[in-house]
């Protein structure tokens with residue numbers, strides 16, 4: 001991260017000539033936080049994250065034992081990282097003797113690497129050194145996943161969130177990330193961009209639907225969970241994740257302890273998640289806001305909520321996927 005307060009993923013000037021060459025042929029649009037975003041394989045990206053995705057597609061070699069957490073931004077990534085990290089490491093770091101659990105002193109984003117972010121920051125990063133099973137996360141769409149992720153037996157846990165809450169979370173996150181750039185940007189315009197699929201990683205519906213269908217076609221490969229179910233019945237969903245990942249028998253007490261350690265109240269009150277920045281320049285506290293279902297009501301007017309609802313209705317009809325709120 002440079003000395004500027006602008007987080008790395010919003011900066012344009014550090015991409016390679018190869019990325020610039022590709023970018024020159026891609027459709028572009030003015031972004032909300034960034035001056036330009038580019039459409040690659042159907043999705044809109046900042047230059048930095050696009051470069052990370054390109055390198056990831058080229059270099060990442062999945063192993064059968066890998067676990068990849070996939071989300072749209074602001075859909076529960078931080079929480080899912082914490083839960084699955086604690087689950088996989090429950091013998092190495094028992095949560096009951098939690099005085100020295102890594103999650104108490106380290107932000108979940110530093111415990112679970114963000115594939116395209118790491119490849120942007122360090123193109124030569126060697127993931128082969130990570131302990132097995134390797135746990136990583138990405139926002140990459142199903143269509144754009146590295147070939148080896150699809151062809152190997154690695155497992156994908158996909159977490160989806162009600163799009164209205166996801167949008168509102170992104171709206172507040174963006175305002176914290178780039179206060180000056182977003183100051184004069186009306187929420188009406190952001191909702192419009194969201195519904196047109198023109199916010200980072202968008203269209204959100206394609207992202208969700210691709211993983212939704214992949215989970216139905218191959219339930220042993222892709223597990224589809226929702227933020228809402230995780231919130232309403234965290235222990236049940238944790239056990240479902242554990243079973244999918246082949247974690248073996250889990251004591252009820254173990255599950256309870258993990259759920260408690262990873263709760264919004266617990267994580268958001270830790271010093272490490274209240275102070276300081278990630279190496280990419282994003283403040284750790286920006287990943288914790290309200291942590292609720294249906295919080296969109298405090299931010300969206302009725303007509304903006306209806307605009308998103310219309311998009312949801314149109315894009316998800318016939319898919320069998322319903323969002324609770």
Ligand SMILES: Nc1ncnc2c1ncn2[C@@H]1O[C@H](COP(=O)(O)O)[C@@H](OP(=O)(O)O)[C@H]1O
Nearest residue numbers: 074075076077078079169263264288289290291
């Ligand atoms: N432990 C936790 N439990 C529930 N929600 C959490 C959480 N940690 C973070 N969140 C919420 O998840 C959203 C961030 O998503 P991501 O991790 O994908 O960036 C934020 O939502 P809100 O902005 O609605 O509060 C944040 O508050």
Ligand SMILES: C[C@]12CC[C@@H]3c4ccc(OS(=O)(=O)O)cc4CC[C@H]3[C@@H]1CC[C@@H]2O
Nearest residue numbers: 009010031032033034037046073174199200
């Ligand atoms: C991926 C990320 C959450 C989204 C962040 C983001 C959001 C909106 C942006 O502007 S625009 O392209 O839509 O105009 C840009 C960004 C860039 C940083 C993104 C964050 C990095 C890690 C978070 O999970």
